[in-house]
Amino acid sequence: DTAVSQTPKYLVTQMGNDKSIKCEQNLGHDTMYWYKQDSKKFLKIMFSYNNKELIINETVPNRFSPKSPDKAHLNLHINSLELGDSAVYFCASSPRLAGGPKTQYFGPGTRLLVL
Amino acid sequence: AQTVTQSQPEMSVQEAETVTLSCTYDTSESDYYLFWYKQPPSRQMILVIRQEAYKQQNATENRFSVNFQKAAKSFSLKISDSQLGDAAMYFCAYRIVNTGSNQFYFGTGTSLTVIP
Numbered sequence: 419d420t421a422v423s424q425t426p427k428y429l430v431t432q433m434g435n436d437k438s439i440k441c442e443q444n445l446g447h448d449t450m451y452w453y454k455q456d457s458k459k460f461l462k463i464m465f466s467y468n469n470k471e472l473i474i475n476e477t478v479p480n481r482f483s484p485k486s487p488d489k490a491h492l493n494l495h496i497n498s499l500e501l502g503d504s505a506v507y508f509c510a511s512s513p514r515l516a517g518g519p520k521t522q523y524f525g526p527g528t529r530l531l532v533l
Numbered sequence: 534a535q536t537v538t539q540s541q542p543e544m545s546v547q548e549a550e551t552v553t554l555s556c557t558y559d560t561s562e563s564d565y566y567l568f569w570y571k572q573p574p575s576r577q578m579i580l581v582i583r584q585e586a587y588k589q590q591n592a593t594e595n596r597f598s599v600n601f602q603k604a605a606k607s608f609s610l611k612i613s614d615s616q617l618g619d620a621a622m623y624f625c626a627y628r629i630v631n632t633g634s635n636q637f638y639f640g641t642g643t644s645l646t647v648i649p
Binding site for chain 1: 566568570572575576577578579580583622624636637639641642644
């Protein structure tokens with residue numbers, strides 16, 4: 419029954435590795451997002467996908483790449499992990515209702531620790 | 534530039550008392566939505582309340598209510614009868630309506646402690 423789910427919940431890895439975080443939503447939403455929350459709890463949007471099309475890409479290193487196999491999934495792949503990538507990553511989704519608030523629904527977060 | 538400012542990094546309230554968290558935002562748009570999200574220690578982001586900018590009436594959700602002052606670009610959250618479970622990080626956010634972007638703008642958060 420979980421609306422937005424992320425796996426894994428925790429991820430500990432070495433510098434230089436490549437890792438992926440998966441996100442799935444069962445709400446039928448058209449738009450999905452990835453956020454990074456650093457140690458100071460500042461929330462920064464990284465990407466959003468609308469019907470498989472990237473519509474936002476903030477100043478994120480190209481080591482980060484979102485991959486959306488279908489409308490219900492938006493996975494985050496990270497190459498050559500760096501210490502500064504340690505953070506909590508949140509997936510979110512929102513409906514594409516015209517004129518609506520497009521309230522975002524968040525996943526539980528993935529805590530990434532790069533050693 | 535679109536910005537959201539939460540000027541109180543930390544707040545505390547006695548259990549059963551009332552607390553108000555402040556939020557101001559900067560936008561030249563006239564049509565937008567405002568949100569308060571709660572992030573408990575579990576780190577999950579939970580929608581608390583939302584407000585449509587075109588509505589003059591302040592939104593309420595049980596013990597949570599907002600004071601929306603559009604001219605002042607202020608959107609404060611009032612928590613009445615505070616409970617221990619209200620202890621969390623609270624984020625203010627807004628989203629512009631008339632844009633192809635679905636971007637949300639978040640504040641830096643206010644950490645709320647509830648004292649038993």
